[in-house]
Amino acid sequence: MNLSVSLAGLQLATPIMIASGIWGYGDEYTGLGTLEGVGAVVLKTITLDPCVGNEPACRTVETPSGMLNSIGLENIGAEAFLADKLPHLRDLPERRTATPLRIIVSIAGDTVDEFARLAARLEGEAGIDALEVNISCPNVERGGALFGCDANAAAEVTRAVRSACSLPVIPKLTPNVTDIAAIARACAEAGADALSLINTISGMAIDVRTQRPRLGGDFGGLSGPAIRPAAVLRVYQVAQAVSLPIIGMGGVWDAEDVLEFVEAGATAVGVGTALFFDPQRPRKIVQGLEALLREMGAEDIRPLIGAVRLNRGQQID
Amino acid sequence: MSPRAAREPAAARWLRYLAGLGRSWGLEPKAGAELGFRALDQVWMHQGRPRFLFQIFTGPDVTLEGALLTEALATARYGYWEVIAGDTLCKFVESGEVAGPGPPARSLTRAEVVFSAPACRGHHRLVVRCPSVARIAQPGQFLHISCTTEAELDAFAASKNRPTGWSGADLATERTAKAPHWPLLRRPMSIHRIASETTPPAPAPSPVPGQFRRLMDHPCRTQVALLLKLVGLGARRLAQRQVAEWLDILGPLGTPVPIADDLERAIVIAGGIGIAPLAFLAEELALRNIETHLLVGARDRERLPIGVEPDAWERPLASEFRARGIAVDLVTEAEDGVTVAERFEQRRDELLAGGRVEIFACGPRPMLARVCCWRSAWRAEWAPAGRV
Numbered sequence: 001m002n003l004s005v006s007l008a009g010l011q012l013a014t015p016i017m018i019a020s021g022i023w024g025y026g027d028e029y030t031g032l033g034t035l036e037g038v039g040a041v042v043l044k045t046i047t048l049d050p051c052v053g054n055e056p057a058c059r060t061v062e063t064p065s066g067m068l069n070s071i072g073l074e075n076i077g078a079e080a081f082l083a084d085k086l087p088h089l090r091d092l093p094e095r096r097t098a099t100p101l102r103i104i105v106s107i108a109g110d111t112v113d114e115f116a117r118l119a120a121r122l123e124g125e126a127g128i129d130a131l132e133v134n135i136s137c138p139n140v141e142r143g144g145a146l147f148g149c150d151a152n153a154a155a156e157v158t159r160a161v162r163s164a165c166s167l168p169v170i171p172k173l174t175p176n177v178t179d180i181a182a183i184a185r186a187c188a189e190a191g192a193d194a195l196s197l198i199n200t201i202s203g204m205a206i207d208v209r210t211q212r213p214r215l216g217g218d219f220g221g222l223s224g225p226a227i228r229p230a231a232v233l234r235v236y237q238v239a240q241a242v243s244l245p246i247i248g249m250g251g252v253w254d255a256e257d258v259l260e261f262v263e264a265g266a267t268a269v270g271v272g273t274a275l276f277f278d279p280q281r282p283r284k285i286v287q288g289l290e291a292l293l294r295e296m297g298a299e300d301i302r303p304l305i306g307a308v309r310l311n312r313g314q315q316i317d
Numbered sequence: 318m319s320p321r322a323a324r325e326p327a328a329a330r331w332l333r334y335l336a337g338l339g340r341s342w343g344l345e346p347k348a349g350a351e352l353g354f355r356a357l358d359q360v361w362m363h364q365g366r367p368r369f370l371f372q373i374f375t376g377p378d379v380t381l382e383g384a385l386l387t388e389a390l391a392t393a394r395y396g397y398w399e400v401i402a403g404d405t406l407c408k409f410v411e412s413g414e415v416a417g418p419g420p421p422a423r424s425l426t427r428a429e430v431v432f433s434a435p436a437c438r439g440h441h442r443l444v445v446r447c448p449s450v451a452r453i454a455q456p457g458q459f460l461h462i463s464c465t466t467e468a469e470l471d472a473f474a475a476s477k478n479r480p481t482g483w484s485g486a487d488l489a490t491e492r493t494a495k496a497p498h499w500p501l502l503r504r505p506m507s508i509h510r511i512a513s514e515t516t517p518p519a520p521a522p523s524p525v526p527g528q529f530r531r532l533m534d535h536p537c538r539t540q541v542a543l544l545l546k547l548v549g550l551g552a553r554r555l556a557q558r559q560v561a562e563w564l565d566i567l568g569p570l571g572t573p574v575p576i577a578d579d580l581e582r583a584i585v586i587a588g589g590i591g592i593a594p595l596a597f598l599a600e601e602l603a604l605r606n607i608e609t610h611l612l613v614g615a616r617d618r619e620r621l622p623i624g625v626e627p628d629a630w631e632r633p634l635a636s637e638f639r640a641r642g643i644a645v646d647l648v649t650e651a652e653d654g655v656t657v658a659e660r661f662e663q664r665r666d667e668l669l670a671g672g673r674v675e676i677f678a679c680g681p682r683p684m685l686a687r688v689c690c691w692r693s694a695w696r697a698e699w700a701p702a703g704r705v
Contacts, residue, residue, distance in 0.1 A: 032425050032567075062502050062551075254474070276502055277463065279425055279567065 001290050002300040004099060005039070007245050007268050008168035008193035010129055012039030013099040014289075015262065015301060016282050019249050019270035020045055020106040020132060020172070021071065025085040026092070032279040035094050037286035039268060040102035042196075043089075045134045047108050048118050050077035054139060055216030061205050066224025066251065067273060068203050070217030072139045073108055078121050081105075090127025103127055104170065107161070108134040112147075116160040123165035131167050133157060136174030136199035138221040148174040148199070151186035162191035170247065172196040173238070175227075180234050181241035188242040195238060196247040196270070198231045224273040225251035232264045239265020239306050253281070255288030265306040424449050428564045431540060433556070438619040440590070441545040441556035444512070445564055448539040454508050455573035456598035460541070461503040463565035464551040504551040507594035508569060510542040544622055546590040574598055574677060581672040582608040586688055588657050588680020589615060592622055595679050596634075603641045610668055611638060614648045614657025614680070621649060658687035 003014045020042040023029055035041070053059075053074025061068045076084070094101035105128050109115040115133065122128055135147035135157055147153045154171060161169050171187045173180055175198040184195055200221025205214040213219070231250025239246055248266030252258055253274045261269045274281045293301060432444035450460065545552045558564065574594075583602045587595040592613055602609040613635075615621040623634045623645075635645045648660045655663070657680070668674075678688045 031423065060502075067502060277465075 001293060002302070003286065003289060005267050005302060007040075007247070008130060008170060010040070010102050010168065011099050012102060012268060013097070014039040014286050015268040016258065016285055017042060017247060017249075017268050017270045018275065018282070019272035020134065022272045022275050025081070026089055029279060034275065034279045034282065035092070035101060036280070036283040038094075038101060038282045040104055040129070042104045042106050042132050042270070044075055045073050045106040045108045045137065046075045046078055046081050046118070047073060048078050048114055048121070050080065051075050058214065058216040061214040061220070063203070063205055063222065063224075064226060066222055066226030067276075068205055068215055068220035068222055069200070070139045070215045070220035072217060073137055078118055082122075082125060086125060086127050095127075102129040104130045104132050106132040106134050106172070108137060112156050112160045115157050116164040119161040119164040119167070123167065128167060130193070131161060131165065131169055132196055133161050133169060133171045134199075136172050138174065138176065138200055138202040138219070139217060145174050145176060145199075148172075148183065149177050151182050154183050155186040155190035158187045158190035158192050168193040170194045170196050172199055173234075174199045175230060175234050176202050181237050184238040184242050184244075188244050192244060194245045194247060194267075195242065196249070197238060198227070198234050198250050201227050201230060223251065225253060227251050228257060228260075232260055235261055235266050236264040236308065252285075255285050255292045258285055258289055259292060259304065262301060262304050263306070263308040265308075267305055423568055423570055425565075425567050426450070428541070428566045430558050430560050430562050430564060432542075433558055433560055436544060436622045439547050440620070440622045441547055441552070442509075442622075443543045443545060443555065443558065443564075445541050445543070445566070446539055447541050447566060450508075450566065450569050451511050451539050451541050454511055454541065454569040456508075456601045457574035457594055458569040458571045459505045459507045459594070460543070460566050460568035461505055461570055462555060462567075463503050464501040464554045467563070467565075501551050501554070503567060504555065505570075506543045506545065506555075508541055508597055509544040509593045510596050510600065512540040512542060544590065544593040544596075576602065576605065576607075577675065579673060580607050580675055582674040583610070584661075584668050584674060584676045585609060585611045586657060586661055586676065586678040586680065586684075587611070587613045588684040589620075590622075591678070591680030591684075595677065596623065598677055599638065599643050600641065603643050608672070609642070610644045610646070612646045612648060612657050612661055614650075614660070614684070617649050617651035621647060623647075656684065656687075658684045661688055
């Protein structure tokens with residue numbers, strides 16, 4: 001049974017990834033067995049300077065089959081990350097295997113120049129395998145999703161990061177646009193090595209009795225199973241538009257969900273919100289994936305990438 | 318440094334703490350069982366905590382008290398100790414805890430519900446048996462608890478791709494009609510109290526070294542009590558858990574409340590559900606021989622979770638606290654006509670007089686604002702409101 005996939009020149013032990021913002025920099029999940037079965041982790045987005053994030057009171061709200069969050073890119077900044085977090089991460093025991101755990105650093109900035117400077121700073125640091133370029137955070141006013149909502153701006157950021165470093169560059173796309181395929185094409189032409197999608201869908205929840213938004217930051221990003229069908233469609237649309245490998249994510253819980261993304265066109269699949277419920281999801285997903293593939297008579301997951309066949313235009317026998 | 322703190326070396330202060338811990342398990346040295354401690358001159362800091370080598374002496378026969386005390390020490394988070402039973406030296410070196418990074422600070426575990434009953438109007442008390450958490454939990458920490466039962470998860474897995482969804486059967490009922498088709502997120506619940514088993518382990522018959530080890534496999538601190546305020550679906554579902562059912566627990570999580578080494582007096586102010594974490598804190602403070610004043614406020618008597626009524630363990634909680642030397646002041650708006658913050662203001666001069674004092678408060682924002690308005694340097698809900 002082969003679950004190993006290749007993504008932007010990186011060999012992953014399994015197609016299961018941990019989506020950005022869930023695992024933090026790993027400290028909080030020590031000793032919980034979260035990394036078992038994981039091919040790559042995407043770390044919480046960092047910026048050049050530390051960022052305090054949004055209103056601390058109430059940053060998450062549970063919604064039907066999902067949750068809203070409004071963290072606002074709180075992070076310790078690039079220098080503290082490199083000094084305090086990266087040494088520990090690069091020495092993880094999971095990094096010493098034949099196909100080591102890949103570490104992908106998510107980066108963000110307010111300006112194109114900030115993205116480029118941050119990428120240049122991370123260049124050459126041992127332990128970083130790729131950069132995810134967060135041009136889709138819905139929870140910051142400047143930068144963030146502004147880049148991801150405009151094809152030219154997305155391309156500009158991608159190009160700047162591309163020329164600032166030699167690491168694989170993976171823009172993360174927002175679903176909060178009219179035509180995600182156009183953004184994907186622009187990123188591909190600007191030199192992206194892979195694409196990551198989707199970031200959260202922007203949303204809002206209101207306490208009707210107080211007439212106040214439930215989130216301290218008023219608006220947030222929706223994640224969890226509620227968004228999975230929307231995410232699968234976006235992955236399909238982008239897979240049709242570009243030939244880059246895709247990291248698909250949005251509401252993944254089990255092996256069937258993973259395969260749904262894979263068949264829509266994803267090479268690897270991110271797990272996010274489900275980890276809040278069950279930190280050992282990745283191991284269970286991998287076990288389920290092996291059983292599912294066996295049941296389907298498949299020996300390898302790779303032929304299933306993009307294997308979906310539409311009903312439209314099919315002859316009815 | 319206060320005069321008392323200056324006189325006492327750190328090890329002696331910690332020994333006082335240990336003695337208090339022993340007393341909390343009902344241990345008193347008996348005649349003939351010469352129970353005692355001796356701290357060796359080896360005190361060092363490890364991960365921000367004082368660690369020291371000490372010896373415990375018992376009489377010629379190892380008494381129940383001696384054995385229990387060993388267990389109490391096993392839960393006391395100081396990694397290195399020796400037990401001298403009669404002439405036999407039983408040496409326990411928890412080298413892993415002293416030299417290494419120590420056991421994982423948290424775990425993902427299943428915990429059996431041993432008690433589940435309403436605590437007062439709108440509040441529910443759950444007690445779970447969870448030694449891995451109980452042994453290491455500190456005041457201010459919380460548990461992340463799954464609100465979904467294993468049966469529900471199985472049903473979800475079996476039917477998730479069917480059009481009706483797993484909660485279809487529940488659609489007729491009022492609250493679950495809006496239940497998501499997805500297991501609810503974990504709910505953070507403050508650790509309310511830590512308790513021992515009601516039945517103490519059998520006395521050790523002879524002072525053989527292995528005996529202690531066996532007993533230490535059943536350390537005293539095994540149970541975790543939670544106080545749930547019944548707002549929202551998650552807490553309501555947790556409150557439906559019955560004795561002998563299981564909870565899926567992640568913890569202990571969160572930053573413990575810092576307790577200064579040289580603290581002499583503490584004022585603990587809890588408003589409403591704020592008592593959930595502060596009950597544990599007050600007990601810990603009392604264990605450390607810190608003079609503790611606990612002010613508990615609620616809207617009315619019915620909503621006072623730590624009342625004069627017998628509590629979950631069939632004991633009157635407030636009087637139990639008083640028996641441990643905690644000065645408890647129960648305040649209800651309906652009966653007393655003042656909020657707990659106003660009571661604090663009334664008694665402020667008296668409470669703050671003398672000694673090095675810190676204020677710990679948890680409760681609704683207006684209460685916190687009022688408690689700290691006399692001080693400008695308020696930092697956060699968890700931070701001590703100030704030192705005098």
